[in-house]
Amino acid sequence: MFESVLVANRGEIARRVIRTARRVGIRSIAVYSDADADLPYVREADEAVHIGPAQPAGSYLNAAAIIDATRKTSAASVHPGYGFLAENAAFASQVIAAGLTWIGPAPEAIEQMGDKIRARNLMEAAGVPVSPGSREPVVDADAAVAEAARIGYPVMVKAAGGGGGIGMGAAADSDELRAAFETARSRAERFFGSPEILIERYISRARHVEVQILGLASGEVVALGERDCSVQRRHQKVAEETPSPGVSPMLRSAMLAAAVRAGEAVGYRGAGTVECLVDAEAGSFVFLEMNTRLQVEHPVTEMVTGIDLVEQQFLIAAGLKVSFDPAAVAPSGHAIELRVYAEDPVRFLPGPGKITAWSEPSGPGVRVDAGYQLGNTVTPFYDPLLAKLCVHGSSRSEAIARAREAVAAFELVGPKSNLPFHAELLDSPDFVSGDYDTSLVSKLRS
Amino acid sequence: MAEVRAEMVANVWKVVASEGDHVEDGDTLVILESMKMEIPVLAEDSGTITKMHVSEGDVVQEGDLIAIIG
Numbered sequence: 017m018f019e020s021v022l023v024a025n026r027g028e029i030a031r032r033v034i035r036t037a038r039r040v041g042i043r044s045i046a047v048y049s050d051a052d053a054d055l056p057y058v059r060e061a062d063e064a065v066h067i068g069p070a071q072p073a074g075s076y077l078n079a080a081a082i083i084d085a086t087r088k089t090s091a092a093s094v095h096p097g098y099g100f101l102a103e104n105a106a107f108a109s110q111v112i113a114a115g116l117t118w119i120g121p122a123p124e125a126i127e128q129m130g131d132k133i134r135a136r137n138l139m140e141a142a143g144v145p146v147s148p149g150s151r152e153p154v155v156d157a158d159a160a161v162a163e164a165a166r167i168g169y170p171v172m173v174k175a176a177g178g179g180g181g182i183g184m185g186a187a188a189d190s191d192e193l194r195a196a197f198e199t200a201r202s203r204a205e206r207f208f209g210s211p212e213i214l215i216e217r218y219i220s221r222a223r224h225v226e227v228q229i230l231g232l233a234s235g236e237v238v239a240l241g242e243r244d245c246s247v248q249r250r251h252q253k254v255a256e257e258t259p260s261p262g263v264s265p266m267l268r269s270a271m272l273a274a275a276v277r278a279g280e281a282v283g284y285r286g287a288g289t290v291e292c293l294v295d296a297e298a299g300s301f302v303f304l305e306m307n308t309r310l311q312v313e314h315p316v317t318e319m320v321t322g323i324d325l326v327e328q329q330f331l332i333a334a335g336l337k338v339s340f341d342p343a344a345v346a347p348s349g350h351a352i353e354l355r356v357y358a359e360d361p362v363r364f365l366p367g368p369g370k371i372t373a374w375s376e377p378s379g380p381g382v383r384v385d386a387g388y389q390l391g392n393t394v395t396p397f398y399d400p401l402l403a404k405l406c407v408h409g410s411s412r413s414e415a416i417a418r419a420r421e422a423v424a425a426f427e428l429v430g431p432k433s434n435l436p437f438h439a440e441l442l443d444s445p446d447f448v449s450g451d452y453d454t455s456l457v458s459k460l461r462s
Numbered sequence: 463m464a465e466v467r468a469e470m471v472a473n474v475w476k477v478v479a480s481e482g483d484h485v486e487d488g489d490t491l492v493i494l495e496s497m498k499m500e501i502p503v504l505a506e507d508s509g510t511i512t513k514m515h516v517s518e519g520d521v522v523q524e525g526d527l528i529a530i531i532g
Contacts, residue, residue, distance in 0.1 A: 180498070250499075358497065366497035368471045396471045396496035396521070 017334045018092035018117050019043060023061070024082050025097030027387030028403060029310070031057035033095050036326040038062075045089045047082060049075035051395045055387060063089050070397045076100040079107045083114055093117035093333060095326075099399070102309040103130055103179070119333040121231065121308050125282040129306040132176045133214045139303045142281035144274045147293070147302040149216035160197045161190045163215050170220060173197055175204030176212035179307075181251030183207065186218045221453050222293040223262045224248065225301070227275035228317045230328055230342075231284035233335045238342040239272035240317055245291075247441065249364050249457045254434070255441060256313040257352045258320055261412065261450025262296040271301055278306060286332050287314070287325050296453070312355070312404070315385060319351035319408040350415040351408045354423065354438045357400040358431040361440075362461070367432025368394045377425035381408040381418050384426075394431045402433070412450065416442055464507040464531045468522040472496035479505075479529075481514050491529050492516060507531055 020043035023030045030046055034057055037044040046061035051070035058064045065085040068075035075081065077100055086094060094111045096102035096119070105123040112118050120126070129135045133150060140146045148167045153176055154160045164171045170188045173196040178184070183203030185196035197213060205211045228240040244260035245253045263271065275290035289311045291304040314325050323345070328338045359366050374390040386403035388394060394402065405422055409415035423438045444460055446452045472494035479491045485505040491514075494501045512532035516522060 182498070365501065366470055366472070366499055368496065396473060398497065400497040400499075 020091050021093045021095050022086050022091035023095050024101055026052050028385045029097040032385050033326055034061050036324055040327055045091050047085050051397050054392055056389050079110055083110055093119055095119040098309050098312055117333050119329050121284050121286050125284055126308045128282050129308050132305055138281055139278055142277050144278050144303045147217045150214040153212040154215055157194045157197045160193055164193055167217050170218040171215045172218040173200045174214055175200055175208050176214050177208040177210040178204055184251045219293050223296055223453050225260050225294045226289045226291040227271055229275050229279045229288050231279050231286055233332050237276045237279035237284055239275045240321055241347050243313055243316055246454045247456055248454050255354050256316055258316045267299050287329050313353050315406045316351035316353050320347040320349055321345055349408055349410045350412040352415050352419050354405045355401055356403040356405055357434045358394045358402050359400050359434050360432045361434045361437035366400050368396045369431040371430040373427050373429035375427035377422040382422050465527055466529045468526045468528055470496055470524050472522055474516045474518055474520040477518055479511055481511050483511050503528055505531055
């Protein structure tokens with residue numbers, strides 16, 4: 017095993033990685049911007065290096081500053097977390113070229129999966145179902161209309177190099193499509209540095225279900241169950257659960273097998289996630305995209321399997337065997353993650369601010385992965401995730417009951433917070449029944 | 463005269479309208495960015511922009527004046 021890890025990230029995920037590093041005896045190194053000097057992860061790391069200004073371009077997206085920090089601290093490896101440079105193949109290559117261990121898949125796999133059009137084509141060739149869609153970039157609005165006529169409305173417009181729901185838009189006809197195309201293209205250029213756009217058939221009543229995979233050092237790819245991520249606002253996840261209430265045992269085994277094939281098709285190593293759309297009524301699914309990194313919502317998988325995914329990432333990157341028997345993974349109970357965002361619970365608009373009260377819930381089956389604590393200031397420079405409130409129960413109903421208590425017990429004053437939304441979600445008949453899809457949040461707000 | 467103020471702490475990403483422009487109710491004046499989200503600030507009245515108080519790259523606090531529509 018390597019001696020040290022530099023975590024090229026911030027907030028809750030940096031703290032999460034540092035926690036496992038400490039447990040398994042790896043020296044941890046944090047990096048931080050001007051805005052984050054007081055956050056818990058900076059203090060909890062064995063060492064911390066200031067890398068730049070609050071604006072991400074000068075700090076967490078600044079590959080040169082991060083590589084420089086690895087030299088200053090003699091770091092042996094780099095864990096990228098999620099977001100920022102986690103799916104940047106050039107950064108992964110720079111880390112490797114600097115003689116360090118990259119805790120993630122090979123740069124080639126990141127590149128193949130980072131381009132959504134290439135990924136779709138690759139998955140189709142590997143026998144993974146994909147929805148009707150573009151096989152090459154759509155160059156302008158006229159081409160988009162022609163492509164949609166072939167695919168059939170409604171369609172979803174996306175940035176080929178994108179993620180996080182940014183720039184995505186659905187269109188029911190050619191007028192809506194032209195507008196959605198222009199929005200997607202301007203966002204794609206601004207956020208992802210690539211104007212390439214793809215169009216896919218939009219499945220309106222679908223669940224968003226993803227499969228956690230691990231590509232082992234031996235080359236074998238294993239699937240560790242699914243997560244249902246259908247509770248979304250603005251195409252971004254707000255709550256996740258495992259197992260999915262909308263996936264039958266037969267569908268689950270088909271999805272897990274397809275996810276393994278997806279990983280094998282790119283020679284995948286480390287933790288990755290294969291995202292799919294599930295038509296629960298038809299009992300079918302299509303490939304959406306693959307995330308070549310640790311996922312925000314990984315804790316729910318950890319809670320039902322008892323496997324520390326960050327530890328497995330370390331082991332695999334070091335070329336070692338994982339700490340569990342891949343042939344004997346037996347998920348138990350039900351887990352739910354609620355993303356506590358600094359945003360108002362009605363319109364979901366951002367609400368940064370200074371935290372003047374903060375008390376996390378605790379108790380059986382409760383886990384809180386927080387990036388902040390009392391006295392910290394939540395700034396407008398980064399995403400609104402304050403904490404992940406995760407609960408485990410022996411059944412879905414027990415998990416929901418624990419989640420309700422935990423939400424009520426979470427004291428948070430200062431920034432706006434969506435905790436009241438979570439209380440509402442956990443009481444909504446659609447969520448409680450388990451029979452919901454990605455339209456759930458908009459139904460709650462209509 | 464109508465004062466347009468920021469609803470939250472944010473960065474000014476784009477200034478869409480300029481001083482002297484005539485705007486209608488609902489027109490976008492500036493686009494703020496906070497927590498990776500773009501938030502358009504709209505005119506709530508029609509009139510002429512007599513003063514634009516922000517420039518691109520500024521950080522505004524909740525309640526800060528963005529523009530005055532006369």
